[in-house]
Every structure is written in C-alpha cells, then in structure tokens.
Amino acid sequence: MSRRVKLCGLQRPEDVVAALHAGADDLGFIFFPPSRRHVAMGDAPLLRALVPPQRRAIAVVVDASDHELEDLLRDFQPDALQLHGEESPERTAEIRRRSGRPVIKAIAVHDATDIRRADAYASAADELLFDTKAADGTSGGTGQSFDWHLVHGFASTLPWYLSGGLGPDNVAEALRISGAMRVDASSRLEAAPGEKDPALLAAFVAAAKNAL
Numbered sequence: 053m054s055r056r057v058k059l060c061g062l063q064r065p066e067d068v069v070a071a072l073h074a075g076a077d078d079l080g081f082i083f084f085p086p087s088r089r090h091v092a093m094g095d096a097p098l099l100r101a102l103v104p105p106q107r108r109a110i111a112v113v114v115d116a117s118d119h120e121l122e123d124l125l126r127d128f129q130p131d132a133l134q135l136h137g138e139e140s141p142e143r144t145a146e147i148r149r150r151s152g153r154p155v156i157k158a159i160a161v162h163d164a165t166d167i168r169r170a171d172a173y174a175s176a177a178d179e180l181l182f183d184t185k186a187a188d189g190t191s192g193g194t195g196q197s198f199d200w201h202l203v204h205g206f207a208s209t210l211p212w213y214l215s216g217g218l219g220p221d222n223v224a225e226a227l228r229i230s231g232a233m234r235v236d237a238s239s240r241l242e243a244a245p246g247e248k249d250p251a252l253l254a255a256f257v258a259a260a261k262n263a264l
Contacts, residue, residue: 057075060215063089065099181236182213
C-alpha cells in the first residue's frame with residue numbers, strides 16, 4: 053500500500069499548482085476565519101477549479117453550522133470534509149449524512165487518552181486525523197508534534213492521517229515510529245505565514261513517499 057500525502061492550508065492559486073506538481077494526493081483548504089490560512093468564500097471556486105478529479109479537495113472546518121456547511125458545499129464543492137473542532141460523534145455522523153461527503157474527523161492529541169477517544173468515531177466518520185493538541189485544547193497550525201509513539205499500533209477500521217509539526221526533515225522518522233500510512237502537513241512548508249514554499253512541498257512529498 054502506498055502512502056497518501058495531504059498538503060493543507062493552501063490559500064493561493066500558485067500554492068495549489070505547486071502542491072499538485074509536488075505530487076500531493078489530497079489538498080486541504082481551511083474555511084475558518086480565525087485561521088491565518090483561511091480561504092475567503094469568494095476565492096473558493098477559483099481554487100477548487102484547479103484541483104483535478106484524480107486528487108481530492110478537502111475543506112477543513114471547525115464546528116461549522118449547518119448554514120456555513122451549506123454555503124461551503126454550494127460554492128466550493130469539496131470532495132471531503134475535515135472536521136477540526138469539537139464535533140461529537142453524533143454531529144460528525146449528521147454532517148456526513150447531510151453533506152453526502154466523506155468526513156475526516158481530526159483528533160487533538162496530548163496523551164493516550166486522546167487516542168482512545170478516536171474509537172467513538174468509528175461509525176461516524178470515514179477517516180481520522182491525529183494532530184497536536186495546543187495549550188487551549190485546539191489542534192492544527194501549531195507547527196508542533198506530539199509523541200508519535202502514542203499512535204504506534206493504533207488499530208481502527210478507519211484509515212488515519214498523522215499530522216502536527218511534520219516537515220521534510222522529520223516525516224520519515226515520524227512514519228517509522230507511528231506506522232502511519234497517511235500524513236498531513238502545512239505550517240512547516242511555508243516561506244511565510246499562508247505562503248507555501250514549492251521546494252518544501254516537493255521535498256515533503258518525496259520524503260513521505262520514499263520513506264522506508
């Protein structure tokens with residue numbers, strides 16, 4: 053089984069093109085205004101049009117309302133939704149049903165207790181993503197890693213991504229320790245906040261795909 057790579061936090065057309073050229077399987081777009089990588093809804097159709105059918109355009113949301121999701125589905129038409137907030141298993145299942153899209157549920161990780169929480173989403177989500185829990189309990193965009201040993205041997209009926217502080221220099225070690233078959237990266241692949249570095253994107257994808 054080949055590894056799957058997701059490049060997230062894409063905001064600019066040139067970053068989408070660079071991510072595709074690098075060989076990313078999944079492209080993540082953040083629709084959450086507090087994030088410095090937020091995509092304005094007016095820019096969403098242009099960015100979406102750049103993603104070919106053989107790649108996935110994933111919309112990342114945080115505790116989005118039904119109205120916000122309806123606007124997103126209409127204007128961006130994502131291939132999948134990534135829920136990066138405090139969505140319960142019940143809310144996750146509801147979003148999957150209402151949207152008709154596969155759902156990736158992000159789990160904020162600090163210790164083993166957080167890993168065990170993922171089991172509750174086995175029948176509610178289609179995929180999982182483990183990211184580093186920040187001091188305020190949220191996850192994503194911190195550039196920090198959690199202890200990869202925590203997910204080593206994690207067994208689930210759902211495929212899962214490893215995320216949090218990954219870059220070209222550490223992704224091979226992260227894969228070796230965690231056993232992950234999917235990885236996700238954003239903040240450590242930037243030349244400036246919200247601006248991806250094409251060389252780092254290419255180096256990350258190559259390091260992830262070629263890791264032993």
